[in-house]
Amino acid sequence: MAQAARMFGPLATRAAPLVWFIVIILMTFLGLLAITFVIGRVVPIDPVLAVVGDRAPRATYEAARLAMGLDDPLVVQFFRYVGDVVQGNLGRSVSTGRPVAEDLARVFPATLEMATLGIIIGVTIGVPMGVIAAARQGSWIDQIIRVLALAGYAIPAFWLGLVGLVIFYAHFRLVGGPGRINIFMDGMVPVRTGLLLVDSLIAGDMRAFRSAFSHIILPGTILGFFSLAYIARMTRSFMLEQLGQEYITTARVKGAPERVIIWRHAFRPIRVQLITVIGLSYAGLLEGSVMIETVFSWPGIGNYLTTALLNADMNAVLGATLVIGAVFITINKGSDLLYRLLDPRARA
Amino acid sequence: MSLLHVENLRVRFPTDHGEVEVVKGLTFDLGRERLGIVGESGSGKSMTGRALMGLIAPPGRVTADRLEFDGIDLRNLPESGLRRLRGARMSMVMQDPKFSLNPVIRIGEQIGEALQFHRSMNARARKQAVLEVLEAVRINEPERVYRLFPHEVSGGMGQRVMIAMMVVLQPDLMIADEPTSALDVSVRATVLEILDDLVRRRGMGLILISHDLDMVARWCDRILVMYAGRVVEECAAEKLHEATHPYTRGLLASVPQLNETRRRLPVLDRAAIGAGT
Ligand SMILES: Nc1ncnc2c1ncn2[C@@H]1O[C@H](COP(=O)(O)OP(=O)(O)O)[C@@H](O)[C@H]1O
Numbered sequence: 001m002a003q004a005a006r007m008f009g010p011l012a013t014r015a016a017p018l019v020w021f022i023v024i025i026l027m028t029f030l031g032l033l034a035i036t037f038v039i040g041r042v043v044p045i046d047p048v049l050a051v052v053g054d055r056a057p058r059a060t061y062e063a064a065r066l067a068m069g070l071d072d073p074l075v076v077q078f079f080r081y082v083g084d085v086v087q088g089n090l091g092r093s094v095s096t097g098r099p100v101a102e103d104l105a106r107v108f109p110a111t112l113e114m115a116t117l118g119i120i121i122g123v124t125i126g127v128p129m130g131v132i133a134a135a136r137q138g139s140w141i142d143q144i145i146r147v148l149a150l151a152g153y154a155i156p157a158f159w160l161g162l163v164g165l166v167i168f169y170a171h172f173r174l175v176g177g178p179g180r181i182n183i184f185m186d187g188m189v190p191v192r193t194g195l196l197l198v199d200s201l202i203a204g205d206m207r208a209f210r211s212a213f214s215h216i217i218l219p220g221t222i223l224g225f226f227s228l229a230y231i232a233r234m235t236r237s238f239m240l241e242q243l244g245q246e247y248i249t250t251a252r253v254k255g256a257p258e259r260v261i262i263w264r265h266a267f268r269p270i271r272v273q274l275i276t277v278i279g280l281s282y283a284g285l286l287e288g289s290v291m292i293e294t295v296f297s298w299p300g301i302g303n304y305l306t307t308a309l310l311n312a313d314m315n316a317v318l319g320a321t322l323v324i325g326a327v328f329i330t331i332n333k334g335s336d337l338l339y340r341l342l343d344p345r346a347r348a
Numbered sequence: 349m350s351l352l353h354v355e356n357l358r359v360r361f362p363t364d365h366g367e368v369e370v371v372k373g374l375t376f377d378l379g380r381e382r383l384g385i386v387g388e389s390g391s392g393k394s395m396t397g398r399a400l401m402g403l404i405a406p407p408g409r410v411t412a413d414r415l416e417f418d419g420i421d422l423r424n425l426p427e428s429g430l431r432r433l434r435g436a437r438m439s440m441v442m443q444d445p446k447f448s449l450n451p452v453i454r455i456g457e458q459i460g461e462a463l464q465f466h467r468s469m470n471a472r473a474r475k476q477a478v479l480e481v482l483e484a485v486r487i488n489e490p491e492r493v494y495r496l497f498p499h500e501v502s503g504g505m506g507q508r509v510m511i512a513m514m515v516v517l518q519p520d521l522m523i524a525d526e527p528t529s530a531l532d533v534s535v536r537a538t539v540l541e542i543l544d545d546l547v548r549r550r551g552m553g554l555i556l557i558s559h560d561l562d563m564v565a566r567w568c569d570r571i572l573v574m575y576a577g578r579v580v581e582e583c584a585a586e587k588l589h590e591a592t593h594p595y596t597r598g599l600l601a602s603v604p605q606l607n608e609t610r611r612r613l614p615v616l617d618r619a620a621i622g623a624g625t
């Protein structure tokens with residue numbers, strides 16, 4: 001016994017946090033399912049009517065109700081629901097007539113693609129901008145960040161979208177208009193990942209790639225702008241806090257060049273905080289910016305969810321909610337994990 | 349030849365109620381000796397140390413009639429010139445290793461940095477030099493400590509790491525600003541001993557800043573007593589008990605002795621000090 005404990009002890013203690021981490025993720029997902037399940041029960045929309053239509057005779061209605069298991073105890077219903085979800089069965093959408101899972105597999109990549117472009121812009125421009133603004137407080141780049149941060153709050157997304165379309169699409173013809181791709185190429189690219197830029201590259205179809213790119217660049221940049229404004233502002237304030245620390249003085253005392261002070265001594269400690277901020281921003285974009293998706297007729301999850309809500313399409317609403325919840329959990333736990341890997345103080 | 353010439357050093361900061369002068373015309377010379385600067389909190393000791401290192405950032409302003417380090421005029425030295433001196437020829441140990449060591453960089457790398465900035469040597473030689481200096485500050489397992497992060501060592505060990513970092517390039521001048529105030533009483537003597545040993549063996553000049561009169565008297569050759577930004581007394585350490593200035597007398601009187609019984613310790617008579625300056 002004691003020997004076994006000695007042998008497996010170190011392994012167990014090293015594996016324990018990981019096991020615990022996985023358990024927590026599973027519990028969180030279960031919690032998410034419980035929420036969508038409860039929402040599905042309490043909304044005043046009759047799922048049976050959604051299936052049989054509101055002119056069905058009483059007997060048909062009752063039979064359907066029984067067949068759907070709606071008379072079973074709630075616990076049984078819940079676990080049946082969990083089982084369904086695990087198997088990818090999210091029910092049928094009344095507005096599209098297709099399985100919700102199929103719909104989501106189509107609309108989510110559209111949002112994912114745009115959000116990813118947005119976050120890439122937000123991080124690659126926002127982080128260096130914030131760092132430079134903090135290093136040169138009061139300089140022109142610092143002023144620009146202030147204006148951008150304010151604009152990020154004050155300017156509505158749909159307005160930027162409309163103005164962008166008027167200028168760059170209608171007037172200069174620099175970008176593609178609404179939609180994901182030129183209407184003549186719609187559906188021509190074989191679906192692999194659902195991300196048009198990637199799929200068109202896989203297919204070697206450069207014309208489709210260029211068209212997809214010209215369509216995504218404007219909405220993606222607008223999302224990137226909001227992300228950038230937020231990330232730059234947070235980076236700036238994290239950096240300012242760092243630059244006031246005593247260990248920055250220590251680095252100066254050692255004769256460290258300014259570049260080293262900023263990127264090694266001040267930036268390294270804020271990486272973990274930035275991961276959280278970037279994760280939040282990305283999750284926000286992945287939720288599907290309803291305004292941008294509407295203005296650009298982007299067939300993403302924001303659009304899908306809005307349409308479903310307006311049509312009281314419960315299965316679709318719950319399915320989309322599940323996806324958004326899952327995105328949040330994944331990003332949240334993912335940044336948690338990175339945090340632990342990157343911060344020596346959290347590694348313990 | 350003396351290491352440091354300071355004449356009429358002034359440090360000023362703009363505030364809402366006009367400019368305040370926190371160091372008001374300091375004058376002193378330093379050779380390869382141990383100079384103590386003592387005074388109550390807020391008397392301008394740290395600002396003096398930082399001004400010598402060129403670390404007062406705008407809007408703070410430093411002026412002096414003379415400010416020379418080993419014949420180099422520090423007053424109009426560009427930042428690049430200061431950078432070459434800092435770490436290599438003059439360095440500073442700060443108060444609390446909890447704040448003065450970077451929390452996310454391994455100890456070995458933090459010490460090695462000083463070498464990286466000033467010497468061109470390969471990684472292996474650098475590591476060797478770091479291990480040696482860790483040993484010089486009496487760290488028993490340098491290999492292990494090399495890989496640790498600052499939060500993984502005690503305060504006393506942290507301060508020894510800080511000292512190692514500041515002596516690795518064998519500077520000529522070392523400023524130690526309250527190097528033991530944040531440490532457990534039990535390790536203070538050891539840390540000072542290590543510092544003193546290195547300073548003497550390597551022939552550095554030391555400026556030991558403290559609010560503790562006893563400590564400064566014990567570890568220094570000469571003492572400056574500061575009050576409200578001015579030097580009010582300058583004397584050899586062993587002559588401290590002959591000090592005449594009312595502030596110094598006041599400080600001395602408030603140090604309790606082991607072999608006496610007193611109902612309460614005397615309090616500084618600030619009116620008398622004001623009259624004396
Ligand atoms: N940035 C600043 N602006 C205005 N006053 C300052 C600033 N930094 C320090 N001071 C003042 O300078 C005085 C001397 O500070 P310091 O040298 O740190 O004292 P100490 O002798 O305790 O080390 C203090 O009264 C402090 O309030």
Ligand SMILES: [Mg+2]
Nearest residue numbers: 393394525526
């Ligand atoms: Mg001080």
